[in-house]
Amino acid sequence: MKRRSxxxxxxxxxxxGGTVAQELSPLCRDGVRIAVLEKGSKxxxxxxxxxxxxxxxxxxxxxxGFLTAEQTxxxxxxxxxxxxxxxxxxxxxxxxxxxxxxxxxxxxxFADVEQRARKYMAENNVHLLEEALLNENNRxxxxxxxxxxxSAQQFPVNLNGCRGSSLCNLGCPNQAKQGTHRVQLPRxxxxxxxxxxxxxxxxxxxxxxxxxxxxxxxxxxGEPSTWEAGDYQIDAKIVVVCAGAVNSPALLLRSGxxxxxxxxxxxxxxxxxxxxxxxHSRPITNAVGHPKSFYLDQFAESDxxxxxxxxxxxFTTAKAMAGFGEDHSRFMxxxxxxxxxxxxxxxxxxxxxxxxxxxxGRAVVHYRFTPQVxxxxxxxxxxxxxxxxxxxxxxxxxxxxxxPVTERADLERLDQIAENAEFKPGKxxxxxAHLQGGCAMGGGHEDxxxxxxxxxxxxxxxxxxxxxxxPNSLEINPYLTIMALADRVAESIRKDATALx
Amino acid sequence: xxxxxxxxxxxKEPSRSVLTPVRAVFRAVVVTVVPDARHLNEPSWxxxxxxxxxxxEIRPPALRKQLQLFLRAIEWLPVVRYGRTxxxxxxxxxxxxxxxxxxxxxxxxxxxxxxxxxxxFLGYYGRPEGAHAIGYAPDPRGWEAVR
Numbered sequence: 001m002k003r004r005s006x007x008x009x010x011x012x013x014x015x016x017g018g019t020v021a022q023e024l025s026p027l028c029r030d031g032v033r034i035a036v037l038e039k040g041s042k043x044x045x046x047x048x049x050x051x052x053x054x055x056x057x058x059x060x061x062x063x064x065g066f067l068t069a070e071q072t073x074x075x076x077x078x079x080x081x082x083x084x085x086x087x088x089x090x091x092x093x094x095x096x097x098x099x100x101x102x103x104x105x106x107x108x109x110f111a112d113v114e115q116r117a118r119k120y121m122a123e124n125n126v127h128l129l130e131e132a133l134l135n136e137n138n139r140x141x142x143x144x145x146x147x148x149x150x151s152a153q154q155f156p157v158n159l160n161g162c163r164g165s166s167l168c169n170l171g172c173p174n175q176a177k178q179g180t181h182r183v184q185l186p187r188x189x190x191x192x193x194x195x196x197x198x199x200x201x202x203x204x205x206x207x208x209x210x211x212x213x214x215x216x217x218x219x220x221x222g223e224p225s226t227w228e229a230g231d232y233q234i235d236a237k238i239v240v241v242c243a244g245a246v247n248s249p250a251l252l253l254r255s256g257x258x259x260x261x262x263x264x265x266x267x268x269x270x271x272x273x274x275x276x277x278x279x280h281s282r283p284i285t286n287a288v289g290h291p292k293s294f295y296l297d298q299f300a301e302s303d304x305x306x307x308x309x310x311x312x313x314x315f316t317t318a319k320a321m322a323g324f325g326e327d328h329s330r331f332m333x334x335x336x337x338x339x340x341x342x343x344x345x346x347x348x349x350x351x352x353x354x355x356x357x358x359x360x361g362r363a364v365v366h367y368r369f370t371p372q373v374x375x376x377x378x379x380x381x382x383x384x385x386x387x388x389x390x391x392x393x394x395x396x397x398x399x400x401x402x403x404p405v406t407e408r409a410d411l412e413r414l415d416q417i418a419e420n421a422e423f424k425p426g427k428x429x430x431x432x433a434h435l436q437g438g439c440a441m442g443g444g445h446e447d448x449x450x451x452x453x454x455x456x457x458x459x460x461x462x463x464x465x466x467x468x469x470x471p472n473s474l475e476i477n478p479y480l481t482i483m484a485l486a487d488r489v490a491e492s493i494r495k496d497a498t499a500l501x
Numbered sequence: 502x503x504x505x506x507x508x509x510x511x512x513k514e515p516s517r518s519v520l521t522p523v524r525a526v527f528r529a530v531v532v533t534v535v536p537d538a539r540h541l542n543e544p545s546w547x548x549x550x551x552x553x554x555x556x557x558e559i560r561p562p563a564l565r566k567q568l569q570l571f572l573r574a575i576e577w578l579p580v581v582r583y584g585r586t587x588x589x590x591x592x593x594x595x596x597x598x599x600x601x602x603x604x605x606x607x608x609x610x611x612x613x614x615x616x617x618x619x620x621x622f623l624g625y626y627g628r629p630e631g632a633h634a635i636g637y638a639p640d641p642r643g644w645e646a647v648r
Contacts (some may be wrong), residue, residue: 050641053552053627063556065619071612133644164643173641287639288647314632318622323603324534325596332626333537336636426611427603 001231006033006194007501008493009209009236011201011251013038014083015482016466016489017242018180019120021188021195023490028192032501035234036188037199037211039243041222042081042181048173052313055170058221059087064316066246068367072425073272075365076433077244080171080222081197082181084244088433088479089168089292090157090177091308092126094118095474095481103471105441107452116484124158124178126480133164135289140280140339141309142294144391152294155308155477164289166311198225199232201243202361204255207461209234237501238493240454240463241439242486245270248468249355249438250363252449252456260458261449265355267437268365269473271344272373272430274381275312275320278388278396283336286311292342296387300346300475304372305380307387310342320429322399330405331397339393341384344434345376346475355438367432369425377430378421382414399428434478439468441485453492454485461500465489519557519565520550526576529588533595534621537634549624549631556623568620571613575602 008024010017013036021036028034043058056064061079068075078084094117100110120126145152158178165173175182189195196213203210211232216224241248249265258264291311299305312320314335321328331338347353347370356364369377378400385396389411398406400421406414442448445457454469456462465486467478474481493500520527528546532538541549557565576587579598583590587598602614625631632638640646 048641050639051629052632053623057555062559065556070608071616072608162643163641163645165641166639166643167641174643285647287637288643314626314635314637315623318535318626319619324599324618324621326536328534329536332635424604424608424611426608426615429615 001233002228003233003235004035005235006035007236008032008034008238008240009234010034010036010240010242011209012083012242012244012247012466013081013180013185013195014078014242014244014466015085015180015479016486017240018082018085018184018188019483019486020240020242020465020490021193022184023487024493025188025191025193027494027497032497034193036185036193036195037201037209037234038081038195038197039200040078040080040083040197041216041220042197043171043222045175047221048171050165050167050170050173052170052315054221059171068365070367070425072369072430073367074431075246075270075435076431077246077435080181081195082179082185085179085479086171086181087169088179088477089290090159091155091292091477092121092124092158092480093156093476095484096476099475105452105471106443108441112488113481113484116487117480119487120480120483121156124183125160126156126158128154128156129159129162129290129293133162133289134293135164135286136284137286137291137311137339138289138293138309140284140391141341141387144387144389145296147390148386150296150387151298152296154294155292157290157293159290162290166287166289166291168291170313196225196227197223199227201251202254204239204251204462207236207239209236209239238461238463240465240489240493242464242466244466245435245438245468246355246363246365248464248466250357250361252439253355254357254361257456257459261445261456263440263447264449265438267349267440267471268353268355268367269347269349269436269470270367270432271306271434272347272369272377272432273345274343274377274399274428274430275310275317276341276343276381276384276388276397277317277321277331278339278385278393279331279334280337280339280392281394284339286336286338286340297476299379299383303379304346304376305383306344306346306476307380307384308342308344310340312340320431321397322404322427322429327405339388339391341387343377343380343384345373345380347373347473349437349472369423374423378418378423382418385414386411434474436467436470436473436478439464440471441469442471452488454489455492460496463489463493518554519568520554523569523572523576524550525588526572526586529595530572530575530599530617531621531624533592533599534618535625538625545628545630548628552627553620553624556620567613568617571617
């Protein structure tokens, strides 16, 4: 086993890890040695081809098909230099004040989180896209909402030089999206932080990290790791776990921390989602332009769903529709005429929904659909069909209906369909993003894993800085909030550094 | 068209292949799930199957075994009702069999079918030719390419 030694080791390089790396990097000038260990690889600019299957394999955990234990939902999360910030659409929302108040974490003030989030808005060039860059898929959503009296909001996005490839979820081929792979990690590296890719951390044992660095498989994308392949023991005075809401709790559980932290792995939440598809009678601009420019959140409190514009790729779209055969193919063959809306259900902490590890230490996510989530998905699906029809669609695909093909003439029956909706797990194509929880912040051992600065209870050298800190669902796209919390964690480490280093 | 001959694929070694022992029933399922697949030529089928094999390679061996068993069950299940294997059924009969699995009262069976359906879509629409055939043609140059 090879050995390495650092003062600070950060595990993961996404919104959390990338932010911590940048914020601690000035310490390198004082001789502090900092490393980021990233399981995924770093792709060269020319490797972002926009081809669906090869990019999903290169940038997502399990190629985007990570299954829950029940096998009724897939989870999408990134595995690359930059984590999920490489594959999101750059949507950058401030945390909702009502949610942070409801979290009620001792020591966590909304104003502080908001102020830090605004810092990253400025740093990542968050702004509203100019109107000329909005495609018809987005405009039709706004028009449909307006027709129905709903108030669609425009997403602030962290883009710089967007050309409108529409390929955000496969990694921007034009390097426009300002994820941590473009902003925070390069800056951290310039300041002296070492980023080691293809490095899979297996255990943390009392300030010792056991990890395995892999060779670059022949024909795969990405640069080789800067470290020789093999098993490593990495000594660290401070360890910051930023591996995301699935892998952070899993890493700590297989490292044995579950014995003293009863809430470890509990409190997993996400946004179970349905992709709603509607067909127009003429081609619309959908596979060009930023795909996710608008959202509708006015039903989040009352009916537990959000709607967002979206545009997915052929395989993802096919998988996202219910059924098969001629009806399914008819929608697929109408691809240039398709409008798409993403329905995101807002869930809450549920005892069943948690992360565990199997006998090999691999992460297992247990998730069941609560009545609230089912209500959100069904009513979100019906509402998005209404929006599409109001925007002029002639046909909609309604996966929660017994017969998914819904013609414009069925418009009057939509509420009736909602009342008799069919929700069969395993039949409905549900996937989730925005994974949260598992290492929740809180007041003490009995209700949480860390304090409000990400310090793991009872382990002064161990921190968490990613979406696993969320004690309950954030209800919105989480990246700015993750960065704001990671900024707090980094500040706390800088304060504690004298004692710990 | 789906049967474009530009595709190339190398067939997996039979010993490591999940699909080789169940190829006939797998292709019959794909054609039922994606009717346009009936126009595929042999190189396109090989490309489709290679995508599926690649996707299965990162899955646990137990899951690959389950998929083979599930496909064998689909192959023989219709014998009870129709007196013929799945591949020998009419299009409508095949559709009935798959609808039965899709709506099955046992969640695990529904999930199994969902997984198989997903692989069929991956193989068909995951090929650049499959995407192109439905009019999906994004360009990294974005607006510049269409204006």
